[in-house]
Amino acid sequence: MAKRIPPLNALKAFESAAKHLSFTKAADELFVTQAAISHQIKLLEEFLSIKLFLRKNRTLLLTEDGQAYYSDIKDIFSHIVDATERLLNRGAKGSITVAMPPSFAAKWLVPRISQFSTLYPDIDVRIKAVDFDEGFLDESTDIAIYYGRGRWQGLHSEQLHKEYLTPLCSPMLFASDKPLEELSDLSEHILLHDSSRDNWKYWLKEFDIKKINVNQGPIFSHSMLVLQAAALGQGIALGNTLLAKPEIDAGRLICPFEERVESKDGFYIVSENSEHEQEKITLFREWLLSQVEEEED
Template identity: 40%
Template sequence: MKQRLPSLNALRAFEAGGRHLSFTKAAVELHVTPAAVGHQVKALEQDLGVRLFQRLNRTLVLTEAGRALLPGLEDIFYQLAVVIEEFKRRDADRPLTVSLPPSLTAKWLLPRLERFRQLHPEIDVRIDATNEVVDLIRGGVDIGLRYGSGDYPGLRVDCLMSEEVFPVCSPRLLEGRHPLCVPDDLRWHTLLHADYPPQNDYWPDWSMWLTTAGVKDVNASRGLRFNRTALSLQAAIEGQGVALGSRVLAGGDLKAGRLVRPFELSMPVGFAYYMVCAEARSEEPRVAAFREWIIAEAGAS
């Protein structure tokens, strides 16, 4: 049979009041009024059937019963505080897990991740590079970077970057026997394809780009095919053909001169990249720190 215990609030009010020997100071600590502390203490005295405090010359002192009760409660509340602190730090003992597509990992996040580690050396990070849409509420993943519409019910959603798609190639392909000068010159070069999500109606493929460019004599289905955009971009860097790159995924290689844009025409993409996390965990210090950092990085890129 369970033993009935006094109110936790009443016990906490007595412990704080007894430790400070002041209802006013106890009230400040507990974020209540002195009258509320006095009410809780009176309720505890009635529950226990003893007086715990008395006033002598306007000074609050413990009775014999109060002096007997206080040390045990101080120890209990200290142990409770230790348990709660350990519970709050339970996630600090495991890495912050971030899930995102492999190509976004390789071409955008990894070149920047060291800056986060320099800002927050106390936070270990685990990268889960996958195209799978993971469960951010029950799946053990803290943060997701997703390409989509931004409609993710039940999650905290922050827009990071919009996209546009355009051909990219090695600077070497601008020279030689068949230099890339106009879109029709693509007939002399290999098209590099990335056959993986998000290749869909919201992500232009070669057929869509060539139609927009008015090119009719290039077979959009021919060429080398890869299951990752990062691989098609690497093939382009190696001079093996022309890939469809994007502002986000090819930006680093364009800035470094490993890739160039042979043509100005680009196609906007209807979707964007978002950071998502469970709403209930969105203000946890590690998650908030990563969100603040990645939003700043996205804005700078």
């Protein structure tokens, strides 16, 4: 035997009219005329063979059957809306695995990740801090932060922001008896290096400074170690503005000079060409970009 289902439009008209106890307000809510509401209610009453409303002193009231029926069906449409939202947003649920260099994870992402979780509580973020390797965007990773020049074959990349390199040191070192008033004064200090000595060579060349030996000073495998050493007064780092900002804001590092140089490399948001339009990847990418934009403002 086929189940008897009332007309959907009539059911919606009843739900709205019963909620407001007004055909006029129901018409406004559903963007139809009052006559249309009356017609739909009449159809439903005929379908059910039950009187749903009565008028008393020009006031619209539910009958006993009408009240019982409204109590049973009042949440149906909200359930439909919720189910539809869940279906449409199914790509924004589940988990997203993000791979990135340890320095970026520790200095920039970890202090902010709770904000993403608040905005998108149904997306679990899994962070993989790995040494940079162009192969770390594998099948287990949805999106990655690469450091480089933005050209990786078969991958979609978008620059997070323009990187600038500037000397950084601790307030203690800046106040020492070795001056830091001219760029040439760098020759009297230990230079701290990130992975290689190339950044200092590039930076000094931009200002035509030749009498500084860049082949001295320790080399660190991660940017956060360079910044930590500089904050402890161990020497002068050439830091990128994105990762160094927390240390600068906290007063652990200062910029002794105004001079800065745009880096040839930078942080890029990277994903597979075939995957970059997935909703969860798009949401995470747009959130990353919005965080950088807020910081730059």
